[in-house]
Amino acid sequence: MSPVTTIGSVEGVVLAGGYSTRFGDTDKAVADLAGVPMIRRVVDRLATLTDAVVVNCRDEQREAIQAALSDHDVEVRYAIDPVPDRGPLAGIQVGLEAVDCEYAAVVACDMPFAEPALFEQLFEHARGHDGAVVRLEDGWYQTTQAVYRAASMARACEAALDDDGRIITAFDQLDVVIVGEDELEAISERTFESIDTQAALRDAERRLER
Helix, strand or coil, X not given: CCHHHHHCCEEEEEECCCCCHHHCCCCHHHCEECCEEHHHHHHHHHCCCCCEEEEEECHHHHHHXXXXXXXXXXXXXXXXXXXXXXXXXXXXHXXXXXXXXXXXXXXXXXXXXXXXXXXXXXXXXXCCCCEEEEECCCCCECCCEEEEEHHHHHHHHHHHHCCCCCHHHHHHHCCEEEEEHHHCCCCCHHHHCCCCCHHHHHHHHHHHCC
């Protein structure tokens, strides 16, 4: 296991339940990226940190995602959205409620370049707190590539869903460490790249095949 487990038992949560309307008719979670389903690339990266990953998705996605993750070494469990496509805040809540550890690394299924080293740094920042989230230089919070204390963040998400439905609103109830982009050590900005259109998929594929 990675040294990040000094925090305690850790798991990964992959958010895959959105309808991905910008991506087209294909479910981007299982879209082929240079011969590998995108969600498998994400799970491959989380598997360097943990032995277990929870996939949050809609019920009709499960079969295709299971096929994409078949024969993977990591334990994969599924947290099915009770109400489809309520947004990433609901996905984080549902995913974290299925976690069997104190902390979890949360990442969206369309971030195939997520760097394990980023999560290692975030775990260190999160120690003794409710989570750690990167704030980029443009002010944007990377809430779907972050580390959270599972129980407290799940409760905060539930409350925020009854408010304005924004992930950042959940932080009002928590002790979350905000990590500046300039505080990251040797982390490529590519880690935060999301593949949310077919054009972005083609561009990522060209770069992988170079």
